[in-house]
Amino acid sequence: MRRAALFVLLFILLVASVVVGLAWLLGTLLGEQVLIAVLPAIAVLIGLVLVIRLVRGIGRAAAPLGDLIEASGRVEAGEFGAQVGVRGPREIRALARAFNAMSARLAEDTADRRLLLADVSHELRTPLTIIQGNVEGMLDGLYPADVRHLERILAETRQLERLVEDLRTLSLADAGALPLHREPTDLVALATDVVGGFEPQAAGDGVVLTVEADASCVLDLDPRRVRQVLGNLVSNALRHTPAGGRGIVSVRATADAVELIVSDTGSGMDPDSVARAFDRFWRSGDTAGAGLGLGIVRDLVRAHGGEADLHSTPGEGTVVRCLFPLRPGGLLSSDGP
DSSP: OHHHHHHHHHHHHHHHHHHHHHHHHHHHHHOHHHHHHHHHHHHHHHHHHHHHHHHHHHHHHHHHHHHHHHHHHHHHTTOTTOOOOOOSSHHHHHHHHHHHHHHHHHHHHHHHHHHHHHHHHHHHHHHHHHHHHHHHHHHTTSSOOOHHHHHHHHHHHHHHHHHHHHHHHHHHHHTTOOOOOOEEEEHHHHHHHHHHHHHHHHHHHTOEEEEEESSOOEEEEOHHHHHHHHHHHHHHHHHTOOTTOEEEEEEEEOSSEEEEEEEEOSOOOOHHHHHTTTSTTOOOTTOOSOSOHHHHHHHHHHHTTOEEEEEEETTTEEEEEEEEEOOTTOOSBOOOO
């Protein structure tokens, strides 16, 4: 409003200055009597020209605003992603660029939400179908209610429970409400415990799992959430490492952080897969699972104030690094082995 008022004031001053200047010039050239006769006509002509210029300027400024209003109506009607041309005064151009970015982000979020609903529906449908088929078979007398069939149903209910818990974790992370119950935690001992739980599976797959650490690292973490991080990473490493390969969990302390690194000698990933590795519900090829593991890893590490990254080369394996920054006070303990 201040700018508009200043513009109108300057316009009035400009008109007055032009009229006074021309009056002085004509009075000097033609004399006072002639000036008095033609001055009203000259003033009207000058005012008319300036008003026409003003109207045209307002029209040029109003046209981009009309585009924005029209595009806003399209977005309101559900046409997400509507764009407008970037033109007009500087402020209008900035507004148009902001609108285009907002509309594009809205379209992207809408597409992601639809894809998420489709993926969740698919992941829930599979175990539910298996459970329903087995129960109906038992009721119809096709299957006996024996241990084998009941264990199959129990396994699928546990799969449903894991999927629901993963979705809950992602939802809390998106809302910035993921609870962390921090306590002094020896990350090396925690890694050793998690790897020990996977050793029978690794032995059955012919994969060697080891933990490498120069010292114990006790820092302020949520042990349940970090155990979830380790479990997802070790599970992924075993899934993609053939017999005779290795999986290594390393814990290293630096000056301002602790690095948790899980590496394997598996099949590796191509550049496109690496770029999308942390995307939710994204799976490479015929990979099993819901495609939530690495997304949860990233969100849990970020909840601790850290960051996760992944490096991989086809045929050479994958390395996932989780960086946990030290809180004020640094390591609570760092003893020799």
